[in-house]
Amino acid sequence: RRLIDFLKGNGQIIINVVPELEILIGKQLPVDELSPEESQNRFQQTFSNFIAAFSSDDHTLIVFLDDLQWADLASVKLIELIVLNNSIRKFFFIGAYRDHEVDPTHALAISLARQQQRSDIKEIKLLPLPKNTISNFLLDTLQNQVERPAELVDRVFQKTQGNIFFTIQLITSLNETGVLAKDESGLWRWSEKGLLDFNLGDNVVELLIQKINSLNDLQKKIITTGAAVGDSFDLLTVANLITENLFKVADVLPEVINTGYLVAGDDNLDHYTRSSHHISDTEIDRIGNVRFQFAHDRIRQACLSLLNEEAIAAINLKAGQFKIKNYSSAEIEEDIFIIASHFNKGSQLIRQKEDLDNLISINLRAGRKASEATAYDSAI
Structure with missing residues (x-):
């Protein structure tokens, strides 16, 4: 009821962006057609009201968004509007982005410059972890049972320079190759020569490429195809x-998940695959709809580097064709x-009239939906 009250008769505007909301607030009356500028103002005010409905003097709303360097202009503007809206109380927004991918002309940089004029908005630059922190992490991971610990920390820090993700991947690789191994007494031993000879690459992506290439053919095919599809992908596609x-595919994926490359959206995947011979149609649909997300965008980057542009285009065109043919109208x-x-992404390979018609109609529908959310730049 509180949400309906805050939306003030404009619930359909939010449903257009978040269709699942209709389950909560029910069908809403259509809204009047307005000019583009008036529509944008109405959308921004309605979305601000939507956010405000979840916060109060008794309950602080905390929102975290990662990878803002990839946000489009409309999203950046909307975030700025909400952050600077004094009428939204008890609202704590945290945004993360890679500063080396945001130059002074980037929409996010321009927006941040405006926001930082407010005294209650702070920017925190996350630096690589210092050597003593990496040392504590390594020794804790190895339960303080490692030979020549100071030397190992020196070697690892020299290579990873305090990047914790790189550090984790490096230690995992050393263990997988036997360079770092636990003996019968429980002491972790490592080979100086093995570490020196180990081809680590110059960065974490190179190391990940080596590890992905060590997967079997089917595992590698699944994870690289999934990377071409997007940040996340469903099993059926x-x-x-x-x-x-x-x-x-479902039987193989848990092994890939165990490598730490993917995160499954359903913890019951193992149950479904084990009972695959006696499974209901409902559970088959549920397996197909299980989504997998890359645990880190660098993992996806490494997977994509193993595909050429034409392969990525072909995978995307085939994905679009599959979804058009197999999704319901609501799912589309x-x-x-x-x-x-x-x-x-697959348009360069389109040769059939049906695919060209789909390219046009899908973009038209996407453009209209973006316009409804007043994301006019994205709509164009």
């Missing part, structure tokens, strides 16, 4: 893209931006 049986509408992205 990838199984169809690589023309493999759904359960065969919900994923319209993703499907449009698939067709756009």
Whole structure:
């Protein structure tokens, strides 16, 4: 009821952006057509009200958004509007971005410059971890049972320069290759020569490429195809893209998850695959809809580097074709931006009139939906 009150009769505007909200607040009356400028003002005010509904004097709303360097102009503007809105009380926003990917002309940099005029907005620059912190991390991980600990810390820090993700990947690789191993007494031993001879690459992406190449052919095919599809992917789509049986892919994926490369959106995946011979149609659908997300964007970057541009385009075109043919109208509408992205990335390979028609119609629908959210730059 509180949410409906805060939306002030404009609930359909938010449902257009977050369709699942209709389950909570029910069907809403259509809104009047306005000029682009008036529509944008109405959307921004309604979205601010939507955020305000979740915060109060008794409850602080905390929102964290990562990878803001990839945010489009409309999203950056909306974030700025909400952050600077004094009428939203008890609201704590945390945003993270890579500063080396944001130059002074970037929309995010311009927005941050305006926001930092406020005394209650702080920017915290995250630096690489100092050597003593990496030392504590390593010794804690190895339970303080490692030979020549100071030397090991020196070697690891020299290579990773305090990057914790690189450090984790490096230690894991050393263990997998036997350079770092636990003996019968429980003491971790490491080979000086093995560490010196170990080809680490110059950065974490090079190291990840080496590790991904060590996967078996099917695992590698799944994870690289998934990377081409997007930051996350569903099981059914990838199984169809690589023309493999759904359960065969599902059986292999837990091994990939155990490497730390992917995170499954359903903890019951193992149960479904184990009972695959006696599974209901509902559970088959549920398996197919399980989504997987890359644990770190550098992992996806490493996977993409193993594919050429034509392969990425082909995977995306095939993904778009599959979703158009197999998704319901409601599912297509919900994923319209993703499907449009698939067709756009694969457009260079389009030869059939049906695909060209889909490219045009899907982009038109995506543009209209973006316009409804007043994201006019994205709509164009």
